Amino acid sequence: MATPVLEVRDLxxxxxxxxxxxxxxxxxxxxxxxxxxxxLVGESGSGKTMTCLSIxxxxxxxxxxxxxxxxxxxxxxxxxxxxxxxxxxxxKKISMILQDPMSSxxxxxxxxxxxxxxxxxxxxxxxxxxxxRAASLLGSVGISSPVxxxxxxxxxxxxxxxxxxxxxxxxxxxxxxxxADEPTTSLDLTIQAQYLxxxxxxxxxxxxxxxxxxxNLGIVARMCDRVAVMYAGRIVExxxxxxxxxxPAHPYTRALLESVPRLGAARVRLTAIDGQPPDLxxxxxxxxxxxxxxxxxxxxxxxxxxxxxxxxxxxxRCWLHxxxxxxxxxxx
Amino acid sequence: MIRFLLTRVxxxxxxxxxxxxxxxxxxxxxxxxxxxxxxMSATAExxxxxxxxxxxxxxxxxxxxxxxxxxxxxDFGTSIRARKPVNELLRDRLPNSLKLATFAMxxxxxxxxxxxxxxxxxxxxxxxxxxxxxxxxGQSLPTFWVAIVLVEVVGGRLQWLPAAGMDSLASYVLPGxxxxxxxxxxxxxxxxxxxxxxxxxxxxxxxxxxxxxxxWVIWQHALKNALIPVVTFAGIYFSILVTTAIVVxxxxxxxxxxxxxxxxxxxxxxxxxxxxxxxxxxxVAVVNLAVDCLYAVIDPRIRYGS
Amino acid sequence: xxAEPSAGTLADSLPELAAxxxxxxxxxxxxxxxxxxxxxxxxxxxxxxxxALSDPYEQALRLRFQPPVWLDGGSWAHPLGTDRLGRxxxxxxxxxxxxxxxxxxxxxxxxxxxxxxxxxxxxxxRGRVDAVLMxxxxxxxxxxxxxxxxxxxxxxxxxxxxxxxxxxxxxxxxYARVIRGQVLTLMELDFIAQSRIAGAGAWRIITRHLxxxxxxxxxxxxxxxxxxxxxxEASLSFLGAGIPPPAPAWGSMIxxxxxxxxxxxxxxxxxxxxxxxxxxxFNLLGDWLRDTLDPKLRxx
Numbered sequence: 001m002a003t004p005v006l007e008v009r010d011l012x013x014x015x016x017x018x019x020x021x022x023x024x025x026x027x028x029x030x031x032x033x034x035x036x037x038x039x040l041v042g043e044s045g046s047g048k049t050m051t052c053l054s055i056x057x058x059x060x061x062x063x064x065x066x067x068x069x070x071x072x073x074x075x076x077x078x079x080x081x082x083x084x085x086x087x088x089x090x091x092k093k094i095s096m097i098l099q100d101p102m103s104s105x106x107x108x109x110x111x112x113x114x115x116x117x118x119x120x121x122x123x124x125x126x127x128x129x130x131x132x133r134a135a136s137l138l139g140s141v142g143i144s145s146p147v148x149x150x151x152x153x154x155x156x157x158x159x160x161x162x163x164x165x166x167x168x169x170x171x172x173x174x175x176x177x178x179x180a181d182e183p184t185t186s187l188d189l190t191i192q193a194q195y196l197x198x199x200x201x202x203x204x205x206x207x208x209x210x211x212x213x214x215x216n217l218g219i220v221a222r223m224c225d226r227v228a229v230m231y232a233g234r235i236v237e238x239x240x241x242x243x244x245x246x247x248p249a250h251p252y253t254r255a256l257l258e259s260v261p262r263l264g265a266a267r268v269r270l271t272a273i274d275g276q277p278p279d280l281x282x283x284x285x286x287x288x289x290x291x292x293x294x295x296x297x298x299x300x301x302x303x304x305x306x307x308x309x310x311x312x313x314x315x316x317r318c319w320l321h322x323x324x325x326x327x328x329x330x331x332x
Numbered sequence: 333m334i335r336f337l338l339t340r341v342x343x344x345x346x347x348x349x350x351x352x353x354x355x356x357x358x359x360x361x362x363x364x365x366x367x368x369x370x371x372m373s374a375t376a377e378x379x380x381x382x383x384x385x386x387x388x389x390x391x392x393x394x395x396x397x398x399x400x401x402x403x404x405x406x407d408f409g410t411s412i413r414a415r416k417p418v419n420e421l422l423r424d425r426l427p428n429s430l431k432l433a434t435f436a437m438x439x440x441x442x443x444x445x446x447x448x449x450x451x452x453x454x455x456x457x458x459x460x461x462x463x464x465x466x467x468x469x470g471q472s473l474p475t476f477w478v479a480i481v482l483v484e485v486v487g488g489r490l491q492w493l494p495a496a497g498m499d500s501l502a503s504y505v506l507p508g509x510x511x512x513x514x515x516x517x518x519x520x521x522x523x524x525x526x527x528x529x530x531x532x533x534x535x536x537x538x539x540x541x542x543x544x545x546x547x548w549v550i551w552q553h554a555l556k557n558a559l560i561p562v563v564t565f566a567g568i569y570f571s572i573l574v575t576t577a578i579v580v581x582x583x584x585x586x587x588x589x590x591x592x593x594x595x596x597x598x599x600x601x602x603x604x605x606x607x608x609x610x611x612x613x614x615x616v617a618v619v620n621l622a623v624d625c626l627y628a629v630i631d632p633r634i635r636y637g638s
Numbered sequence: 639x640x641a642e643p644s645a646g647t648l649a650d651s652l653p654e655l656a657a658x659x660x661x662x663x664x665x666x667x668x669x670x671x672x673x674x675x676x677x678x679x680x681x682x683x684x685x686x687x688x689x690a691l692s693d694p695y696e697q698a699l700r701l702r703f704q705p706p707v708w709l710d711g712g713s714w715a716h717p718l719g720t721d722r723l724g725r726x727x728x729x730x731x732x733x734x735x736x737x738x739x740x741x742x743x744x745x746x747x748x749x750x751x752x753x754x755x756x757x758x759x760x761x762x763x764r765g766r767v768d769a770v771l772m773x774x775x776x777x778x779x780x781x782x783x784x785x786x787x788x789x790x791x792x793x794x795x796x797x798x799x800x801x802x803x804x805x806x807x808x809x810x811x812x813y814a815r816v817i818r819g820q821v822l823t824l825m826e827l828d829f830i831a832q833s834r835i836a837g838a839g840a841w842r843i844i845t846r847h848l849x850x851x852x853x854x855x856x857x858x859x860x861x862x863x864x865x866x867x868x869x870x871e872a873s874l875s876f877l878g879a880g881i882p883p884p885a886p887a888w889g890s891m892i893x894x895x896x897x898x899x900x901x902x903x904x905x906x907x908x909x910x911x912x913x914x915x916x917x918x919x920f921n922l923l924g925d926w927l928r929d930t931l932d933p934k935l936r937x938x
Contacts, residue, residue, distance in 0.1 A: 058540055062456075083546075091543030098541070103534035108556045108631060118542050153632040169542060347777035355789065468925075472918040474869045476876045477892060477910040484899035567780050575782040579873050593785070597792050597879055605792055609785050616780050 003075055004031040005176050005209040011069035013054045024050040024064070026233035032177070035203065037210040039224035039241070041217065043277050047233040048213045052179045056094060057086050074176065092122050095170035096179040100186045101162035105154035111165055112150030118172040141168045142198055160191035167198065174206040181213045196223055217260055221245060229253050232278050232288035239314030249316035251293045295320065340624055344617040351613050352403070355606050356396050408607035418607045421592060426611070428498060429581070429588030433573060435504045436512035444516045448523030452531065453550055463520060470517025475576050479510045479583040496585040507584040511576055515569050522565060526558040556630065563627050567620040574612055669926040675919035683735035691729035692716070694886045698724035703902040719904040722894050727905060730886040731912055737887050738916070741802055742868040749806040750860050753813025754852065758844050760814065761821025772818070779811035783870055791879035801871055801880050809863065816859060820852050854931040862924035865917035872913050888913050
């Protein structure tokens with residue numbers, strides 16, 4: 001691909017806590033092109049949100065420390081920017097939508113004030129131009145009577161509308177990259193579909209690259225071009241959506257897909273993945289999925305597998321693919 | 333919101349009414365005030381005359397109503413000790429107390445606010461630790477002790493600042509500082525913990541994500557929310573201020589209401605005590621009302637409901 | 639825009655790395671100093687009659703204002719010196735500890751009991767009951783404690799009981815407010831609904847389910863308030879509206895020696911120091927308890 005909008009190389013973020021050091025992001029690498037949507041999938045604690053916060057350099061201090069790697073935005077390494085420079089990049093070049101619309105808007109400021117903030121900062125708009133732009137921004141995310149809404153306070157809006165406001169703020173610049181961290185998880189089911197549609201529209205209109213963090217595979221199927229599956233701070237499988245859904249290469253991905261109940265399938269029992277997510281403070285050497293993997297063998301316990309190619313554009317961290325055999329499932 | 337205010341006013345009035353009853357009962361039922369007024373050589377007839385003169389022989393309800401009636405127009409009777417109408421005493425002393433209290437509050441706000449905010453923003457650094465030490469000491473040192481030490485050492489021995497009376501601007505310093513000390517400590521701690529909580533919130537995170545400058549995040553987004561619990565406590569802090577004022581005014585010989593109260597205690601001057609208690613309670617009620625209004629101004633959730 | 643060649647290490651551009659590291663393992667550290675101080679005072683107070691101390695009430699006018707043992711003119715008979723009436727300071731301090739500590743603890747226990755009960759009831763029943771109780775609470779909470787104590791001192795006369803009552807009558811409101819807030823949050827939780835479905839009555843739910851969950855908060859609040867009450871009691875004694883002389887109360891001890899601060903400094907310094915140490919210890923202990931038991935109580 002041409003210079004990717006975002007390229008993350010071997011990003012490592014550790015959390016220093018009372019109970020030990022957690023390798024929250026443990027060597028994560030991926031790339032994203034314009035208009036491409038990458039789905040970041042995994043259980044809670046897998047490192048999805050921490051990866052996104054690390055990209056923005058907003059990992060919670062002082063516990064979190066970015067130890068190494070590169071985060072290239074249009075070729076420019078963000079990890080080498082000063083705090084002042086990062087402030088100018090956030091919101092303008094990279095935006096983020098947070099999960100809970102109830103708490104992501106400041107309760108004591110009007111909606112208008114919060115929407116105008118980035119417009120004043122990025123475009124230096126004032127007076128009437130500012131008011132018109134703010135109203136049109138709200139309109140572009142499908143909010144009716146935008147002028148009235150601008151005067152309202154967050155607690156007077158519904159959850160769906162709040163999330164739209166957050167979306168509006170996110171595209172004020174508009175940015176090169178939009179990170180959406182489980183934006184529909186707190187919304188009603190009926191609103192979810194609308195919101196996802198809105199996001200797709202925004203992406204097409206502004207040519208955004210998008211990272212979509214979610215644990216919901218249905219959303220991934222609908223929204224994403226490529227998927228990166230995370231487990232214990234690492235990306236264990238990455239590839240095009242279709243390929244991963246049809247032929248998952250990593251046992252974890254396979255288990256995730258199988259645990260989604262499907263209507264009409266002749267299935268008697270719901271399958272769940274045995275075991276618990278790992279305690280990230282006490283990871284042994286070797287592959288992190290071993291305790292829960294139905295296909296683990298000796299090599300898995302001894303050595304952590306690197307990213308191994310499965311097919312063009314499709315890779316997995318699993319020893320099952322060590323010597324490109326066409327038979328996954330049989331040990332070497 | 334008007335309803336909200338009206339309810340609060342009504343509640344304050346009810347509270348004041350109850351208080352007046354309590355004060356009245358305590359004053360009447362606990363010993364005969366006449367013993368203090370009349371000389372030892374008074375006869376039974378003198379007592380009867382005095383009782384009739386002061387209206388102490390009428391039924392209690394009547395006494396109470398006339399007491400309230402007069403209180404509402406500002407007539408609190410005559411001071412037993414000073415033999416002057418109590419209102420005159422109040423009129424002389426109340427403004428002095430208010431001036432000192434305002435000075436103390438100004439000091440408090442100027443010191444506690446910046447310190448509390450900076451302590452939260454620079455958590456676990458030298459600034460934070462210093463602020464915490466000041467706060468803990470401030471809440472552990474008894475005010476009266478600090479007061480007398482200052483009077484004797486700074487005012488007496490070193491003669492740096494006046495330690496008695498209300499003569500010059502400089503004489504505000506020692507009593508004002510002593511008065512505000514305890515409240516500074518409490519307010520600073522409250523502000524610090526409130527800021528810490530707000531700085532952790534999702535909307536602050538989003539503001540940073542939007543690229544809002546750190547300074548704006550702290551002083552606009554965070555602070556406005558952090559002030560809400562502080563305002564909630566403001567009423568209590570004011571009453572602590574009133575409490576402390578009695579001690580401070582007494583020690584620093586400040587001619588205010590607090591000193592008046594102390595003098596009235598030592599001479600068992602009922603009318604003055606009643607007046608002081610009721611006036612103070614009324615002022616506290618007014619302040620609390622003002623605080624509630626402020627609260628509604630800051631927090632739109634109160635203003636507009638949901 | 640091409641990437642700049644990295645100037646120096648990653649640490650230069652990532653302030654996150656330069657920040658002081660939080661220790662990887664932090665064990666639970668007991669506040670030894672606070673507990674120690676409190677233990678010393680409590681033990682002294684409890685064992686006061688048993689210790690070989692002089693009689694705190696015995697006057698010896700020839701020995702007025704004798705300095706502490708380490709100064710000229712001091713003696714081991716009176717290690718911390720004597721006061722205005724020749725009474726042994728050390729003994730009065732220790733006996734004063736009995737008074738102050740017991741008053742502090744008693745008042746707080748009384749206030750917390752009443753306050754918690756009211757808070758529990760208000761939070762459980764909500765509606766009218768809650769509204770009325772909270773109005774009373776708010777009105778009480780902002781009444782200056784000292785004023786009430788003063789009224790009592792003037793009308794009924796200063797005494798130990800009056801001090802405890804006067805303070806407790808105002809103090810309970812704080813507990814009621816805080817506990818009610820907690821109860822409101824607890825009521826949202828499912829286990830309350832489940833007890834109701836299982837047929838539990840109000841009394842059972844309040845005592846078995848709500849109250850134990852508020853204990854954490856209560857313990858923290860109680861500890862933090864003991865210090866405050868001790869200061870109030872001392873202030874009252876200082877003003878003459880608290881524990882009446884000749885009983886040894888730290889506040890009145892300071893009042894008596896007020897005029898001699900610069901000459902016989904020990905008579906006012908030691909009682910003041912005693913108050914400071916005890917209150918400080920309780921405050922620090924309270925802080926530690928709050929951080930350990932429930933950091934959400936940061937606003938206390």
